[in-house]
Amino acid sequence: MTFTFNIYAILLILFGSVTIALAFFIYRKGGNAVRWFSLMMFSNAIWSIAYGFELASADISQIKILLDIEYIGIATVPLNWFLFCLHFSGKECWYKKPLNIVSLLFIPVVTVLMVWTNSYHHLHYASAKMATGTPFPMIDLTPGIWYQIFTIYFYLIMACGCFLLAIKFRKSDPIFRKQNYSLIVAAAIPWIANIAYLLGIRPLGYVDVTPFAFVITSFLILLGIYKFKLFDIIPLAREKVLELMQDGFFVLDKDYRIIDYNQSIKRYINYTPNLKLIGSSLEQLLPDQPNFLEMLNRHAPGKIELDVPVDGEILSLEADIIFLDDNKINNDFIIIKLQDLTAYKKEAIRSKEQSNELERLNQLKDRIFSIIAHDLRGPLVNLSEVLKMIANNQISNDEFRNISPTLSKDIIYTTDLLENILHWSRSQLKGYGVNKEVFNIRNLIINEINYHLPAAELKKIKIIHDVFPGEMAYADILMIQIVVRNLLNNAIKFCNPGNEIHITANYQKNKTMLVCIEDNGMGIKKEVLGRLFKDENITTRGTLNEKGTGLGLIVCRDFMIRNDGNITVTSVEGKGAKFCLILPVGELN
Structure with missing residues (x-):
């Protein structure tokens, strides 16, 4: 092949080579959206470099070979652009369906094959000849029917991509605005240039200015990378990350109104479908939080715990307040991160209970x-x-x-x-377990009195009961028997010879039974009375020096609690003691 280079050819080859290097650099930045953009730039580079060599060629057969190479780039530019826009706007799942990817690839593949086999059917180019009256040798092409079809496809798919970007940018945060503008301007330049060429507006004669427009686009992208940090942070990352996070996020303006949020925040407030979060005040969504609002008013960043009622349940939330002016971005915005600590607190309480x-x-x-x-x-x-x-x-x-x-x-x-x-x-x-049943409290008391009669007679103590037949209680009969036995044993132990023990049982208005065991023995010291039922091992010798175990009253309290009852004591030292049991009642079937 022989070439005669001119200024247009040199510029296209030079900047096409720069575009390849730039595409490689962007590809290494990572991310699917970024890589599809770099592939689009690589397609532009193929188009530019091949077109540069075409402008340096004088042989029509050589030019046709270069045209075949050009169309590898021309046919894939709109495809790569559309795939980039899909990823950038979060719609990449669309092309993963087999039918959709086949429909996307059909036109580019057929176009390349049409160009490569054009000499047999002339459907893409109706004719091709060397132009006359040009400053350097150029080819004059007459478009065919498939050229028109490909042009419609080219602009349609480019327009779809721009539509996706427009929707995405309309919802994006102000922090990404400069990125958005640079990308939109860069994408618009090749459009304008190609439309002008097709309409016959050709300032360079037969020279297609579209590849030159892509050179300008490449420089704008390069400027965006270094000045606006294009592709370092993209709106897609914000949406993907925040929407998948379990923590809730609010973005507030200086008047504490909601201007942005993620979907997780709905779990931490009393959200209803009719509630419009954008524009709502923070106090409206998180009422009765004076300390939280006071931190905001003091412009104090940090964390604070909130108890928020949501759907009848109290959520324990940790609010992390971030003022964006701390990062020199914008002093009109506040970020509130809400993290649910309810499960952690419950687990901490459970762990403490297990430890106790x-x-x-x-x-x-x-x-x-x-x-x-x-x-x-x-x-x-x-x-x-x-x-x-x-x-x-x-x-x-x-x-x-x-x-x-x-x-x-x-x-x-x-x-x-x-x-x-x-x-x-x-x-x-x-x-x-507690085996509750309905039983006759009178029979139980009489059995315990008979059990303790030998010990009582030994000390000449009278045991008198005033319990009517048929009075029923509902509890674990074995546990109540042990309670009554311990209390009756203590009464005998602390009675002097000749004292009396009175046992009564009466129904109460609150559907309970009050069983009292009262004696007129030595009573309980005031300092000891307050320590009873406190899990303390208190032992006191009886009137005849009888020993105590120190466990009896502890057992009584535990058993009464397990049976949904209670035990109380009143005593005056030297005048006796009175223990009362409060029991649930039942009736015979």
């Missing part, structure tokens, strides 16, 4: 071990030693009769202690 439960169980374990080590071991050791002495004939029958009352007390104490430890320990285990 674990600590409580550890204390329970320590208390049980302490009781077993001190209170349970002593009586068993004493009993073991006495049995050894009897086996070794070291003690007479009279001596055994003298110590047997003490041993009997120790055995009764040990039995009560083991019973309380067993029931209390089981009740503290997770999953231990």
